[in-house]
Structures are given as C-alpha cells and as structure tokens.
Amino acid sequence: MKARFTPALFAHAEAVLGQLLRFDHPADAIVSRYFREHRQLGHADRAFVAETVFAVLRRGRSLEARCAGRLTDRHRLLVALAITRGWSLRELAPVLNANEEGWLAAAKSMAEADMPPAVRCDLPDWLYERLLTQYSADEIIELAEALNRPAPLDLRANTLKTSRDALLEQLAAADIAAVPGQLSPLSIRLRDKPALAKHPLFLGGLFEVQDEGSQLLGLVVEAKRGEMVVDFCAGAGGKTLLLGAQMRNTGRLYAFDVSDKRLTNLKPRLARSGLSNVHPVRIEHERDTRVKRLAGKADRVLVDAPCSGLGTLRRNPDLKWRQGEESIAELTAKQTAILDAAATLVRPGGRLVYATCSLLTAENEAIVDSFLARHPDFALLPVSTVLERQGVAFAGDMLRLLPHRHDTDGFFAAVLERKA
Ligand SMILES: C[S@@+](CC[C@H](N)C(=O)[O-])C[C@H]1O[C@@H](n2cnc3c(N)ncnc32)[C@H](O)[C@@H]1O
Numbered sequence: 001m002k003a004r005f006t007p008a009l010f011a012h013a014e015a016v017l018g019q020l021l022r023f024d025h026p027a028d029a030i031v032s033r034y035f036r037e038h039r040q041l042g043h044a045d046r047a048f049v050a051e052t053v054f055a056v057l058r059r060g061r062s063l064e065a066r067c068a069g070r071l072t073d074r075h076r077l078l079v080a081l082a083i084t085r086g087w088s089l090r091e092l093a094p095v096l097n098a099n100e101e102g103w104l105a106a107a108k109s110m111a112e113a114d115m116p117p118a119v120r121c122d123l124p125d126w127l128y129e130r131l132l133t134q135y136s137a138d139e140i141i142e143l144a145e146a147l148n149r150p151a152p153l154d155l156r157a158n159t160l161k162t163s164r165d166a167l168l169e170q171l172a173a174a175d176i177a178a179v180p181g182q183l184s185p186l187s188i189r190l191r192d193k194p195a196l197a198k199h200p201l202f203l204g205g206l207f208e209v210q211d212e213g214s215q216l217l218g219l220v221v222e223a224k225r226g227e228m229v230v231d232f233c234a235g236a237g238g239k240t241l242l243l244g245a246q247m248r249n250t251g252r253l254y255a256f257d258v259s260d261k262r263l264t265n266l267k268p269r270l271a272r273s274g275l276s277n278v279h280p281v282r283i284e285h286e287r288d289t290r291v292k293r294l295a296g297k298a299d300r301v302l303v304d305a306p307c308s309g310l311g312t313l314r315r316n317p318d319l320k321w322r323q324g325e326e327s328i329a330e331l332t333a334k335q336t337a338i339l340d341a342a343a344t345l346v347r348p349g350g351r352l353v354y355a356t357c358s359l360l361t362a363e364n365e366a367i368v369d370s371f372l373a374r375h376p377d378f379a380l381l382p383v384s385t386v387l388e389r390q391g392v393a394f395a396g397d398m399l400r401l402l403p404h405r406h407d408t409d410g411f412f413a414a415v416l417e418r419k420a
Pocket residue numbers: 232233234235236237238239240256257258259262283285286304305306307338
C-alpha cells in the first residue's frame with residue numbers, strides 16, 4: 001500500500017532528518033527510535049519516511065549541490081523526492097510553496113556530469129581521494145552508484161536443520177519469492193523484503209538473514225567437525241552461526257567479543273539455530289587472560305575485525321559522513337592489535353582468517369601485508385583454492401567483494417596458515 005502524501009507525513013520525514021543530520025548516533029537506531037515513539041505511523045508511512053530520509057543520506061552531496069544554497073531539511077527532502085523518486089511538481093503539491101516551483105525545476109535540471117567527481121559520487125573528499133588510489137574514476141562512479149542503491153535481502157540456509165533446496169521449496173510454499181544466490185552455496189536471495197521476524201521458518205531456525213558476501217567470509221574458515229574454532233570478534237554471531245553449522249554442532253566454538261550487548265543478541269539466535277557447541281565469552285580487550293589461555297590451541301581463528309563498515313553503505317549510508325582520516329587511523333591500529341593477539345591462538349598448521357566489511361586497502365591488504373612481514377611463521381593461502389573446495393569459483397589470492405561487481409556488500413578476507 002502506498003502512503004498518502006500529506007504535510008503531516010512530510011513533517012515526520014523532516015523531524016527524522018533533523019535528528020539524522022546531527023550524525024551523533026547510527027541512522028538505523030535513530031529511525032527505529034522515532035518509529036517507537038510515533039506508533040500512529042502505519043507500515044506505508046514508515047516506509048515513506050525511512051526511504052526518503054535514507055535517500056538524503058545516500059545522495060547527500062549531489063542533492064546539496066542541487067539545493068543551490070537552500071540548505072534546510074525541508075529543501076533537501078523536496079529535492080530528494082524530485083530526484084531520487086522522480087516526483088513531479090503535481091505530486092509534491094501538498095507541501096510545495098508557489099515560490100519554490102522555479103527553484104525545484106532548476107534543481108531538477110542541473111546536470112550531474114557538471115558536478116565535481118566526489119560530489120557526483122556522493123562521497124566525502126577524503127574517501128573519494130582514497131578510492132582513487134585503488135580504482136579508476138569511471139569505476140568509482142559505478143561503485144558509488146551501486147553503494148547508493150538499497151541492498152537486497154539474502155538468507156543463509158541453516159544446514160543443521162535444512163538444505164538450501166528444501167528451504168527454497170518451503171519459501172515457495174509460504175508465497176515468498178526467492179532464488180538461489182550466485183556465490184554462496186548456502187544463500188537465497190528474496191525478490192521482495194517481507195517482514196520475517198515472526199515467520200515460522202525463521203522462528204524454527206531454518207535460516208538467518210545474512211548478506212551473501214558475509215557468508216563467504218565464514219565459508220573461507222572451512223571449520224570442520226570436532227575442531228576448536230575461535231570467532232574472535234563474534235558480535236551478534238552472524239558468522240558464528242555459520243561456523244557452528246559447518247562444524248555440524250561438534251567440537252568447541254568460542255565466540256569472543258568486547259561487547260556484552262552484542263553477545264546478548266547472539267543468545268536468541270543460538271537458541272533458534274539448534275547449536276550447542278558455541279561458548280560466548282565477553283573479553284575486556286584482545287589481550288584478556290581468557291584469550292591467552294587458548295594460546296596455540298585453536299585449529300581456526302576468524303578475525304571479523306571492527307572496521308569502517310564502508311562496504312555496507314547500501315545499508316548504512318550515514319557511515320560515510322560519520323568518519324574521516326582520523327577514525328580510519330584509529331581503526332587500523334586496533335585491527336593490527338587484534339590480528340596480532342588472535343594469531344597467538346592458532347596452533348602450528350592451523351588457520352587464521354582476517355576479514356572486514358571495508359573497501360579501503362588501509363584496513364584490508366595493508367593490515368595483512370604488514371602482519372605477514374612481522375610474522376614469518378604465517379603464509380597466505382590463495383582464497384581461490386579455499387573457495388573452490390566450497391564449490392565457489394573465485395579468482396585471486398585475497399577475497400575482495402564489491403557491490404558493483406558482485407552485487408553483495410563490500411567485503412574483504414585473507415586466509416593465513418601457520419606453518420607446521
Ligand atoms: C565487524 S563486527 C563483527 C560482526 C560479527 N562477526 C557478525 O558476523 O555478525 C566487529 C566486532 O568486533 C568487536 N570488537 C571490537 N574490539 C574488539 C576486541 N578488542 N576484541 C574482540 N572483539 C572486538 C565489536 O564489538 C564488534 O562486535
């Protein structure tokens with residue numbers, strides 16, 4: 001159902017945008033809180049508000065250029081509706097003042113090609129400049145366009161309870177249109193975005209929502225039955241659950257994290273998944289004594305490191321405006337420290353996987369290269385070989401997933417082996 005566009009609905013979008021543009025909290029948290037506080041807003045109204053304010057976050061700089069100095073939340077929203085949704089003056093009539101019509105027509109007619117490249121790509125200058133050291137200007141335009149589109153909804157079949165084919169049949173029976181994913185053998189892509197939180201197939205633990213690219217980060221660990229595996233930065237367990245299923249619910253799987261809240265969010269997911277081999281452990285920091293006790297004992301360690309999250313701009317467009325050179329420098333220091341600490345857990349002959357959802361070489365290849373230079377007892381295993389065993393064709397030594405090339409979020413992974 002389409003929302004009825006009224007001045008009152010527009011005012012809600014304006015109020016939310018005002019909060020978002022302070023950039024003091026993650027955008028999805030601000031939007032969810034606003035909806036909790038305004039329960040009178042129905043499903044269609046919420047969708048309108050969320051999509052419109054997210055359009056302003058995604059296309060922030062080019063919309064601002066079109067605003068031609070009228071930089072109020074109201075004007076940003078009007079331009080967003082006209083440009084990203086293609087709304088006409090007639091459709092905007094319920095809120096448009098007569099003296100804004102000429103201004104909006106001029107905003108619409110502005111050519112994107114005339115804007116400076118970083119503005120056209122809706123990227124902050126520092127990020128555009130960094131990407132320019134990695135990709136051609138033409139490829140950055142493609143990448144930016146892909147990052148500015150909303151992400152599809154992917155599921156991961158829980159192989160402890162079902163198979164991908166069986167789940168596809170169950171989804172079809174429940175009238176949920178779905179196709180197998182292109183990369184991960186566990187992945188299913190939904191055509192639409194149905195609410196799944198109360199669906200019996202979800203409550204029964206047959207699937208989790210997980211981007212197809214994120215599934216590959218878990219698959220390169222190749223966790224096996226009976227092993228001791230550590231998910232060093234487990235968070236709410238997106239990858240822990242995949243690792244546990246790969247281990248067929250045997251062996252020991254430690255889920256470390258410094259965040260109590262995230263580990264608490266892992267618990268209901270564990271209960272649905274049917275896994276009983278997972279041991280969540282809250283650590284103070286990467287040098288915690290609970291970490292040190294496992295020195296040299298783990299068969300496999302996954303470091304899904306805290307990162308800028310710039311690969312997830314399809315879902316979290318505010319991240320590009322909330323970070324800068326300084327936050328990247330802090331993150332790379334943290335990533336180095338965590339990878340060094342995690343490496344001490346790996347037994348000789350064991351595996352260490354370093355992964356991020358960042359697009360930046362500084363958080364990805366540079367961390368791995370510097371680690372290998374300092375740790376001659378580790379060597380890089382080509383990710384192509386590892387993924388081939390999992391039935392995934394992928395060229396290259398390290399895994400780099402990009403929205404415009406692979407239709408996933410941006411991800412990185414390197415597989416390292418400790419020499420026997
Ligand atoms: C990219 S997120 C992990 C996402 C998670 N693996 C998943 O698939 O859902 C990074 C995590 O690292 C955690 N973290 C930050 N500093 C850490 C540290 N020193 N040791 C362990 N975990 C840390 C954060 O709390 C966050 O949950």
